[in-house]
Amino acid sequence: MNKTIQTVQKNSPYLQLGLIVGLLITILWTAIYLDLQRSRAELYSKSERDLSNLALAFGKEIESSVKTIDLSLLDLRQYWRGNPGDFGAAVRNRQAYLKKELAFQVAIIGPDGILLFSSLEQPSTPIDLSDREHFRVHQVRSTDELYISKPVLGRLSKQWSIQFTRPIYDKDDRFAGVIVLSVSPEYFYRFYRSINLPADAAISVLRDSGEILARYPDPGVALGKSMSNAPFMGPMAREEGTFRRISQFDGIERLYAWRKIGEYELDVVIGYSIKGIFAPYGEQRSRYIAVGILLSLLLLLVGYLKLITTRQQQNAARKLAENEERWRVALEAxxxxxxxxxxxxxxxxxxxxxxxxxxxxxxxxxxxxxxxxxxxxxxxxxxxxxxxxxxxxxxxxxxxxxxxxxxxxxxxxxxxxxxxxxxxxxxxxxxxxxxxxxxxxxxxxxEQTLNKLATTDALTELSNRRHFLERLNNELARIKRYPGTHASVLMADLDYFKKINDTYGHAVGDAALKHFSTLLRGTARQSDFLGRLGGEEFGVLLTGTDVSEAKKFSDHLCTALRESPLKVGELSIPITVSIGLTRLKFTDTDVEQALHRADMALYEAKRLGRDRAVTNCE
Ligand SMILES: Nc1nc2c(ncn2[C@@H]2O[C@H](COP(=O)(O)OP(=O)(O)OP(=O)(O)O)[C@@H](O)[C@H]2O)c(=O)[nH]1
Structure with a gap:
């Protein structure tokens, strides 16, 4: 368990790096996927809009074309009624007038279904057209309505045509036949040719019942055929809409938009091939995939380089840690x-x-x-x-x-x-x-012990001569730096000390030296410096003290010693001290000058009878 945790912890930088790179690549491809989906949806909805607009425009155009035909039909019917003898000339007139816009043929069918007139050629034998749907519709209908036939192959012309028909009534409003205006299906798609439609686009004009009147391109494949199960067919169909399906004529899948021309029970359907619609998407997808692969490789490369750097850093850190651990252990040991x-x-x-x-x-x-x-x-x-x-x-x-x-x-x-x-x-x-x-x-x-030994007199525990002189030198340096300050130097020498030694022995002599040292230590201030200069001779440095103060101190010391005889058993041995004092002057070249003045004063004190202090103010 612990080993697993350690391995995970050890590998965690690599794991983190892998996760980060993986996450970035996932984000990249998700963004690419979403953007492609968005483009695809946009292309689809844009095509839907374009197709709906085109269906509307074409619907209007078809409506107007049919109206032109119907007007011609009404006009010719009127003429037939009034001047049947000149009818051929009237038809030719109108054909000549409309030839650019509308190529048509005219026929008149009598009430019995026999062809009475044809602008193509007068039949030599009677032709019976009573079986034709456009005849039968008007025969049974009692209203004067335009009828548009499905494309039929003309018996005389052998050409495909669409029959626009209206009934003819005699003066008594009895059915007197049918006037037929035949138009090539091409009439419906002549307009589309002039429009730059995308490849694989298809436009059809149909009757509500599904029969195809015209289709572009490849009009031939659809003529005489019907479309089945289209969403615009049937009584509940909406005025307009879109749908997607595979064409039953050319097998191409298309997105279609339809528009109804309700007045004539016609529908216009226009479709773009799905392949064409998504062609820009395909190009974009290829570009995105190329960029995605490139960026992914780049990320992997950056990740790999980072991995190498991290590994090197980890190795360096591990080595450093090992080294540190080594010297740490060594030092601890x-x-x-x-x-x-x-x-x-x-x-x-x-x-x-x-x-x-x-x-x-x-x-x-x-x-x-x-x-x-x-x-x-x-x-x-x-x-x-x-x-x-x-x-x-x-x-x-x-x-x-x-x-x-x-x-x-x-x-x-x-x-x-x-x-x-x-x-x-x-x-x-x-x-x-x-x-x-x-x-x-x-x-x-x-060090402290050695220092003490080197600076202290073993018997009295006062500073030894060397240390005292050292301190005196420091004080002289201070006085020289600050000439206004005072310091006094005392040399104290026990009187008749030889006699004590000689009378009571050397040990008592030592005790006398200790006795005086203790008294001296008790009398001096913390800031004063005391030393044994040798034998029964002592030095005292009174810092911040002028000679008159020093004299008072010296007198007090003499009195104190005089009044404190050395007690040894039953014995009480009186001891006195003579003191020579002087001030430490900033003009002194060295401490020896001051010590000499003090020594002179001490000599004077001895000479004057001892147990006293004498000042040397020179
Ligand atoms: N017990 C003892 N005696 C010492 C020590 N150092 C020096 N002496 C003695 O001190 C005596 C000093 O004697 P002197 O120099 O003649 O001086 P004094 O007898 O005190 O006479 P005055 O100074 O003139 O009063 C000598 O006998 C030394 O041997 C010491 O550490 N212990």
Missing amino acids: AGDGVWDWNVAQERVIFSNGWKTMLGFLPEEIGTGLDEWKKRVHPDDMAKTMQDVMEHFSGKTKFYANEHRVRCKDGGWKWILDRGMVIQRDKDGNPLRMVGTHTDISSRKEM
Whole structure:
């Protein structure tokens, strides 16, 4: 289970990349698919609109053509009634007049169905047309209405024609025959030829009952045939509409629009081939697919390159992590703590080494920079941050600082903190810094012990001569920097000390030295500096003190010692001290000049009888 989770986590960047590329390709192809669908639907609806408009226009044109024919029919019928003898000439007149618009033939059928007149040729033998539908319709009908026949093959002309007929009545309104105006089906589609229709377009004029009067193109295939089951047929059919189907004549699938010419019970149907309608869609689809494939390949390529880069980065990161782990382990084993500081986020990863060093459990210290800051000794903080900043600014190649850190038990440990910035931004600002914490408490203790030994007199625990002179030099430097300030130097020498040694022994002599040191320490201020210059001779530096103040202090010291004899068992040994004092002058070239003046004053004090202080103001 854990192994599976680890594998998924390890592979998650690849998985994410794969998902992103997959998603982008899916989005791309979905967009292509939807846009193609939209184009297809748009083309279809645009064709529907175009076809409906064309059906309307053609319908109007057919209506007007039929009206022209009907007018001619009425006119000729009128003429036949009045002048049957001149009828042939009248027909020829009208044929000549209308020949450009309308080529037609005229026939008159008598009430018995026998052909009485034909503009083609007068029949030599009687021709019986009583079986023809256009005759029988008027024979049984009692109304004067135009009848349009389905195309018929003329018995005389041997040509296909459509018969436009009206009944003829005699003076008594009795049926007297039928006048027939034959028109070539071409009359209906002559107009379409002049229009630039798309390839595979088809236009038909039909009777409501389905018989095709004219069709373009290929008029021949449809003549004498009927269309069946079309949505515009039947009593409930709408005035206009569209439908889609495979042509029964040429097998081409088309989108059709129809328009009814109700007055004449005719229909105009116009269709565009589905292939033609969707031809631009096919081209667009090919272009889109090519672009889609190209973009998909591009995405896959980008994904592949990203995959390689990610893999390289992961390998580099893994190697780095391994290296880091190696040195971390090595340093931890050496007893050091390791830290890794994300400077911008103020987050630090502290290894367990540092936490253990301070007595904490690993989980007791978090990853905030504050975890470190709040534990650093306040006196060490300023210097520590100064060292950090100097390294940040590039002033130092490495960061190193010794500071105290508070432990869990409240005690302090000296830590040697070392590190360096390993990552900076383009402006050189630090981003990441790593380093170590080493516990140097014992070394510090030893240093302090050694320092104490090197600077302190073992018997009295006052500063030794070297350290006292060092301090005196510092004070002289300060006086020289600030000439208005004061400082006084005292040289104190126990009186007749040899006698104490000689009388009570060396140990009592030592006790006397300690006794005076204790008294001196109790009398001096915190800021004063005390030293044993050698034997029974002591030095005192009174900072910020002029000679008159120093004299008072010296007198007080003499009195105090005089009034505090050394107690050894039952013995009470009186001890006195002589003091020579002078002021530290900014004109002194070195401390020896001041010490010499004090020594002279001490000599004078001894000479004057001891147990006193003498000032040398030269
Ligand atoms: N017990 C003891 N004696 C010391 C120490 N250092 C020096 N002495 C002794 O101190 C004595 C100093 O004697 P002197 O220099 O003659 O001075 P004094 O006897 O105090 O006489 P005046 O200074 O003139 O008052 C010597 O006998 C030294 O041996 C020490 O550390 N311990």
